[in-house]
Amino acid sequence: MTESPAHSALWPAPTASGAVDATVTVPGSKSVTNRGLVLAALSSEPGWLRRPLRSRDTLLMAQALRTMGVGIEETISSNSSPAGEPDGTGEAWRVIPAGLHGPTTVDVGNAGTVMRFLPPVAALADGPVRFDGDPRSYERPLGGVIEGLRALGARIDDDKRGALPMTVHGKGGLDGGRVEIDASSSSQFVSALLLSAPRFNQGVEVRHVGATLPSMPHIRMTVDMLRAVGAQVDTPESGGEPNVWRVTPGALLGRDLVVEPDLSNAQPFLAAALITGGRVTIPDWPEHTTQPGDALREIFTEMGGSCELTEQGLTFKGSGRVHGIDIDLSEVGELTPGIAAVAALADSESVLRGVAHLRLHETDRLAALTKEINGLGGDVTETADGLHIRPRPLHGGVFHTYDDHRMATAGALLGLAVKGVEVENVATTAKTLPDFPEMWTDMLSPAAPARRA
Numbered sequence: 447m448t449e450s451p452a453h454s455a456l457w458p459a460p461t462a463s464g465a466v467d468a469t470v471t472v473p474g475s476k477s478v479t480n481r482g483l484v485l486a487a488l489s490s491e492p493g494w495l496r497r498p499l500r501s502r503d504t505l506l507m508a509q510a511l512r513t514m515g516v517g518i519e520e521t522i523s524s525n526s527s528p529a530g531e532p533d534g535t536g537e538a539w540r541v542i543p544a545g546l547h548g549p550t551t552v553d554v555g556n557a558g559t560v561m562r563f564l565p566p567v568a569a570l571a572d573g574p575v576r577f578d579g580d581p582r583s584y585e586r587p588l589g590g591v592i593e594g595l596r597a598l599g600a601r602i603d604d605d606k607r608g609a610l611p612m613t614v615h616g617k618g619g620l621d622g623g624r625v626e627i628d629a630s631s632s633s634q635f636v637s638a639l640l641l642s643a644p645r646f647n648q649g650v651e652v653r654h655v656g657a658t659l660p661s662m663p664h665i666r667m668t669v670d671m672l673r674a675v676g677a678q679v680d681t682p683e684s685g686g687e688p689n690v691w692r693v694t695p696g697a698l699l700g701r702d703l704v705v706e707p708d709l710s711n712a713q714p715f716l717a718a719a720l721i722t723g724g725r726v727t728i729p730d731w732p733e734h735t736t737q738p739g740d741a742l743r744e745i746f747t748e749m750g751g752s753c754e755l756t757e758q759g760l761t762f763k764g765s766g767r768v769h770g771i772d773i774d775l776s777e778v779g780e781l782t783p784g785i786a787a788v789a790a791l792a793d794s795e796s797v798l799r800g801v802a803h804l805r806l807h808e809t810d811r812l813a814a815l816t817k818e819i820n821g822l823g824g825d826v827t828e829t830a831d832g833l834h835i836r837p838r839p840l841h842g843g844v845f846h847t848y849d850d851h852r853m854a855t856a857g858a859l860l861g862l863a864v865k866g867v868e869v870e871n872v873a874t875t876a877k878t879l880p881d882f883p884e885m886w887t888d889m890l891s892p893a894a895p896a897r898r899a
């Protein structure tokens with residue numbers, strides 16, 4: 447299977463020579479793009495995804511759907527609306543649903559969204575679909591999806607019991623019904639079963655029975671996007687039982703979806719304003735969103751900045767001071783590496799809590815952040831469910847990334863304030879933000895041109 451390239455190349459992280467002042471256009475959301483692709487593929491009519499994210503995770507998703515029979519046409523123009531009118535949105539993908547079929551093999555890379563969202567789709571296909579991916583994908587939790595699908599009527603051969611690689615023996619449909627799963631290791635188990643559920647014969651009732659459930663905004667995103675294509679979903683928030691979601695069977699509509707910028711990928715740029723006491727504007731920041739990255743407005747304000755949402759986008763200003771923070775990040779776990787990097791440069795200690803499940807992300811993020819920040823002279827300790835960060839004067843050195851895009855951007859952040867930081871394999875940012883090194887350099891250049899992704 448395709449593995450992320452083993453780059454040992456070192457990228458000298460640029461030091462900021464002063465306060466940054468830039469406008470940075472951030473490409474589309476990974477989470478929205480990959481949900482949009484799955485829902486469009488399951489619809490009863492063609493649909494459009496505009497400004498999709500083009501990165502390793504989303505190209506793997508598109509390729510996997512294609513190999514199961516779905517048509518995905520990529521167009522890059524300013525004239526790509528269904529009516530042929532100029533719409534100015536640039537890249538657009540037209541998704542043409544078709545009968546899903548095997549036999550085929552899906553490469554999940556190390557994309558949680560691909561390895562969790564697609565097995566239920568494969569259960570609807572006619573024929574076997576083999577799932578394989580990067581070595582790390584074998585270690586990431588999948589039990590809730592496998593056991594959940596079995597309970598709903600699917601046949602799955604998982605050679606290693608509860609993990610990849612595995613084969614889903616699709617029968618062209620799935621009974622569906624009630625299922626209990628423990629999604630404490632990943633909210634994506636719940637999202638996965640909900641996304642395909644309108645196509646299950648009986649829909650689904652998913653009951654989460656574990657002690658904790660991370661990343662609730664991502665489950666809300668799943669529910670919102672299902673409703674936007676015509677699905678009927680009952681949730682705890684809509685008066686249902688706690689930890690229970692129900693999806694009614696029914697046809698999904700082909701829609702025209704404009705993908706929001708990825709607010710979690712906006713994090714390093716906002717953090718640059720905070721660390722340097724500068725100012726960064728992110729155009730197209732949505733007024734309302736389910737993306738967890740929206741929480742950065744509050745989190746980085748508490749850490750010493752201020753922000754304003756205008757027609758130009760979100761403008762975040764640093765004050766020249768960076769404060770530590772004591773915070774439960776369970777809802778927004780994917781923001782942890784960036785927050786940890788900022789916290790290591792703060793004027794007081796930080797405690798980051800509620801993120802034990804990060805040990806099973808792209809890498810063990812708690813161990814990796816501790817080791818790499820301490821390798822530069824920091825003082826970070828792992829707790830049972832997070833990190834305790836005591837800022838210390840840092841020095842240069844190699845910041846290892848463990849094939850984790852968010853480790854690479856965390857290293858770049860430290861490099862802004864610390865001379866001689868070299869980020870190993872910055873190319874791993876291709877998972878969700880292939881242009882990161884170029885965008886970072888542009889942000890730091892005196893002219894700081896506004897880039898259109």
Ligand SMILES: O=C(O)C1=C[C@@H](OP(=O)(O)O)[C@@H](O)[C@H](O)C1
Pocket residue numbers: 476477558559631632633634637660661664665779780803
């Ligand atoms: O559903 C999604 O799009 C995601 C859910 C979260 O996963 P976990 O609940 O496994 O943390 C998040 O960390 C990941 O980056 C994207």
Ligand SMILES: C=C(OP(=O)(O)O)C(=O)O
Pocket residue numbers: 556557558559780807808852878
């Ligand atoms: C945890 C992440 O990704 P994945 O979708 O692979 O779980 C992430 O992007 O921080």
